[in-house]
Amino acid sequence: MKHVSWRREQRLILDDINWEIQKGEHWCLVGLNGSGKTSILDLINGYHWPTSGEISVLGKRFGETDLRELRKEIGWVSASMQQRLHGYETIENVVLSGKYASVGIYEKPAEEDYVQVRELLEQWKCGHLLGRIYQTLSQGEKQKVLIGRALMAKPKLLILDEPCTGLDIFAREQVLTMIDQIANRPDAPTLIYVTHHIEEILPCFTHTFLLKKGKVAQKGLSKDVLTQEILSEFFQTSLSVEQKSGRSWLMLK
Numbered sequence: 001m002k003h004v005s006w007r008r009e010q011r012l013i014l015d016d017i018n019w020e021i022q023k024g025e026h027w028c029l030v031g032l033n034g035s036g037k038t039s040i041l042d043l044i045n046g047y048h049w050p051t052s053g054e055i056s057v058l059g060k061r062f063g064e065t066d067l068r069e070l071r072k073e074i075g076w077v078s079a080s081m082q083q084r085l086h087g088y089e090t091i092e093n094v095v096l097s098g099k100y101a102s103v104g105i106y107e108k109p110a111e112e113d114y115v116q117v118r119e120l121l122e123q124w125k126c127g128h129l130l131g132r133i134y135q136t137l138s139q140g141e142k143q144k145v146l147i148g149r150a151l152m153a154k155p156k157l158l159i160l161d162e163p164c165t166g167l168d169i170f171a172r173e174q175v176l177t178m179i180d181q182i183a184n185r186p187d188a189p190t191l192i193y194v195t196h197h198i199e200e201i202l203p204c205f206t207h208t209f210l211l212k213k214g215k216v217a218q219k220g221l222s223k224d225v226l227t228q229e230i231l232s233e234f235f236q237t238s239l240s241v242e243q244k245s246g247r248s249w250l251m252l253k
């Protein structure tokens with residue numbers, strides 16, 4: 001994004017955002033409620049058009065590229081995706097629909113597709129869920145299935161929009177372990193992980209972007225951004241930061 005601004009109803013929601021992601025980097029986008037995170041994601045996916053500035057995604061410049069084709073290379077896991085799915089489908093069909101980037105399945109899948117789905121689910125320790133109806137799963141199980149679904153299309157960019165919201169600590173750690181494994185695969189897509197919670201920033205997230213009221217507050221290498229000084233300023237609260245298992249944990253001073 002080069003000098004990207006987005007205005008709605010006389011309000012400047014995103015203000016002069018410059019953001020470049022290199023291949024091999026994985027980013028966390030952190031901001032409080034209403035800071036503009038979803039608006040940035042909608043711009044990246046071409047669902048909104050910037051009021052000013054330039055956007056290129058996966059080397060394709062907006063305005064010169066077919067967005068429907070580009071979207072096939074972007075996996076997106078979000079709460080709104082979860083609402084759009086047909087909850088009465090089996091998890092095999094939910095995961096398989098990711099291959100076609102559709103909500104349901106409209107083509108006859110080949111047997112090898114189902115083999116791939118089963119392998120994927122087993123790989124993510126979800127083998128015991130095979131045959132289950134999606135809406136009967138727990139929230140944590142649903143998130144893992146949705147991430148698996150997004151991987152079916154072999155995306156080059158995977159956007160995870162607050163995947164741990166509403167999860168208990170155990171389910172959250174399971175989802176984070178899955179994300180860590182994805183990030184460390186040789187063929188990993190570039191990850192953008194959106195969260196309000198600093199402690200969810202895994203060591204695999206090389207870079208962090210702190211967004212505040214539609215502006216870049218800080219961005220750069222996670223180790224340089226996730227400091228006591230920067231985070232205290234960002235949250236306007238006196239905080240101490242403790243490092244544990246390569247993650248930063250915040251405490252009120």
Ligand SMILES: Nc1ncnc2c1ncn2[C@@H]1O[C@H](COP(=O)(O)OP(=O)(O)OP(=O)(O)O)[C@@H](O)[C@H]1O
Binds near residue numbers: 035037038040
């Ligand atoms: N289409 C729109 N028209 C008018 N205002 C909008 C529109 N979309 C977003 N906004 C406003 O822009 C601001 C940023 O919203 P956005 O949803 O991007 O924030 P967010 O960081 O994703 O918040 P949250 O963490 O609560 O999901 C909010 O004040 C929101 O009301």
